[in-house]
Amino acid sequence: MAAAPGPDTPLDGRHVLVTRPEAQAGAFCAMLEQAGARVTRFPVIEIRGPRDPSGLRAALQGLAAYDIAVFVSANAVRRVVPEALARGPWPPGLRAAAIGASTARELAAQGLAPDIVPERRFDSEALLATDALQSVEGLRVVVFRGDGGREQLASTLRSRGAEVTHVEAYRRALPEIDPRQLRASLEAGGIDVVTVTSGESLQNLVKMLGPVTGETLWRTRLVVGAARVAERARELGFRADVVTAEDPTDAAMFRAVVGCLGG
Known part of the structure; x- marks a missing residue:
């Protein structure tokens, strides 16, 4: 039986999808990884x-x-x-x-x-x-x-x-990224939570994954950076928990992820 996550690693064994642009994702990913999470980077916006x-x-x-x-x-x-x-x-x-x-x-x-x-x-x-x-x-x-x-x-x-x-x-x-590996992870239930900070990011993610994966995406927990993004998620069809962070900063998004996953 696996040990329960400790106070320093509240995300141990959890898999988090980070959709920030590549240049902005480093610090947030490091926070998640230090807390024990496995992180998949899938930037949905290219600057x-x-x-x-x-x-x-x-x-x-x-x-x-x-x-x-x-x-x-x-x-x-x-x-x-x-x-x-x-x-x-x-x-x-x-x-x-x-x-x-x-x-x-x-x-x-x-x-x-x-x-x-x-x-x-x-x-x-x-x-x-x-x-x-x-x-x-x-x-x-x-x-x-x-x-x-x-x-x-x-x-x-x-x-x-x-x-x-x-x-x-x-x-x-839209970045030119092959989404097949992420589709497979989602369809296998391997992603515990998806993180997005804007409505545009959310729409791009849905577009990049395509309609077949969309149904699986709707059932995956979501952490967003603003109330209007949460509203957009519901409009698009998300049916799992949608957690709104205090703001879209790394620290607030991290706290929301920990809270969403029961830390």
Whole structure:
């Protein structure tokens, strides 16, 4: 009879599927593995450069003209800040806003201290609720984001009187990965929990696995990074436990996985 998991290895013998983009998965996977889990990495989003880089180049050339630079993800930071700093020092009057803790940490890692970060929750609504973004009339704001994305941030800032420019810093694409091994694991009941942090990630996972595996996927426990992702999971057909983490950070997702698997 196998020994029960200990307090330091609450995920011993468990198999966790991680769908984060490859560049973002390392720390989360390490936390899971240190807790005893077997981890399968299956990135469902690949980060690529913008289709038309001219907008990003223009924004970087005129960066000093803005009052606030908003970064909607760690990927936006990785794509923008190194190139900006390669051109010269960060403009002294330009405040950097991060949509959440992961984005703020990436800014700090790139040598740029974030000026505006939500205290709780990590989404557009939380960023818009910060004191610094209440009185923005007449300010010029540049929002660095991926292709597409939600419009609420820009529309709300405009309604408060700001001049907002969207800049596509990167785009998301489906990775070219052979899903056959993962399909086999799912169909054999070998995956204990699937982790996803966004609705797009969830939809990509379903698309990459295909309809045959989908029925098995619906019966697999799921940990998500936001309530709206949980709602999307139910809409898609997930019938097993769907656990919503406090936020999509590594630490919160890890706690949710441990809780989901009975740790």
